[in-house]
Amino acid sequence: GAGVSQTPSNKVTEKGKYVELRCDPISGHTALYWYRQSLGQGPEFLIYFQGTGAADDSGLPNDRFFAVRPEGSVSTLKIQRTERGDSAVYLCASSLSGSLDTQYFGPGTRLTVL
């Protein structure tokens, strides 16, 4: 079946602009995760949704970052007033129900802030 998909695959923006990154999880997966991977680093947790609600947003670096999942499926990560330090690959993962299940990753969105 179809895996996790993310759009766009690449996004170039200018400092100060607003961006939205989209994640389509595997159908039927109730848990959805966002991670950020900077160059030379492993993925770092940002936020976890169980259904429509954010169960854990402890990884969001500041209030410029926000994520929604209004219908419990597709999620959008929103970054306001982008900074050059936001440049990274943003990964989305989904799992069937949560803590004990395998997380399946999408291909990522490479964000470049000029």
Place this chain on the structure above:
Amino acid sequence: AQRVTQPEKLLSVFKGAPVELKCNYSYSGSPELFWYVQYSRQRLQLLLRHISRESIKGFTADLNKGETSFHLKKPFAQEEDSAMYYCALRGTASKLTFGTGTRLQVTL
């Protein structure tokens, strides 16, 4: 706090040689440990998890709670094993904490 350490950025081995990718962790409770792999131009995918105690593509990893380690091993490296390998930990929360990764390069 939970932390995963992968001390080697790059490990280069000859085809047919044994492989050991090191992973150490810090966590106060009982963690669940994983190895994820990323082949060139592919997405991150699960290789194995300690609770399954299985061998995938010839790789095994044993959780050593005394040494807080979860090293990945394979007796004979193959060219197709060349990839980026990430060790990850899951505690009581659902999130994964990853190490910085080790690039395995298998040469002829």
